[in-house]
Amino acid sequence: MKEFWDERYSKEEFAYGKEPNQYLKEQLEKLQVGQILFPAEGEGRNAVYAAKLGWTVSAFDISTEGRNKAMQLADEYQVSIDYQVGDLSNVNFDNEQFDAIALIYAHFPTAVKSSYHKTFDCYLRKGGLVILEAFSKNHIEYNTKNEKVGGPKDIAMLFSKEEIIADFKGYEVIELIEKEAELNEGQFHIGLGSVIRFVGRKK
Secondary structure (H helix, E strand, C coil): HHHHHHHHCCCCCCCCCCCCCHHHHHHCCCCCCCCEEECCCCCCCHHHHHHHCCEEEEEEECCHHHHHHHHHHHHHCCCCEEEEECCHCCCCCCCCCEEEEECCCCCCCCCCHHHHHHHHHHHEEEEEEEEEEECCEEEEHHHCCHHHHHCCCCHHHHECCCHHHHCCCEEEEEEEEEEEEEEEECEEEEEEEEEEEEEEECC
């Protein structure tokens, strides 16, 4: 997978654009700034946006090329982000370090998806928020009709509301919805898809 993402992010253009995800933007605008983590952050559009708002930003991704593009974007906007390269087993964060964790199209391999979510829970302070937007299991149908909308083709990497409730057990559910959404993010999220949106507060 590292080779796949390095290839995608090695181009001059930003694969998913430079603008932040709209749902993330709406959620961050409601919050006081603090420390936030962006797993699977790719080329940095969301991390850089949060830094522009005044958040202390940490991020990680398996792609070296993704980090290069993210640091380029951070320089462009004159903000600072801490961006580590690696998977969750070899990045370095502390328990209860973060006020928010943003999982924006963070589709992890099936074998580690739930365990990653439980590790993120450890990194989150009591009262902190998980903000998630990702493709639902129903998205397979949309991707079949229009490959430009993107997303994993392995249904197990996609999300259901039941999985989110199980992985973030005991959270106060502020929002949990599955809906059709028209995506317009760079070259690889274009068109109608099925997404899940979740905001949960750690009790």
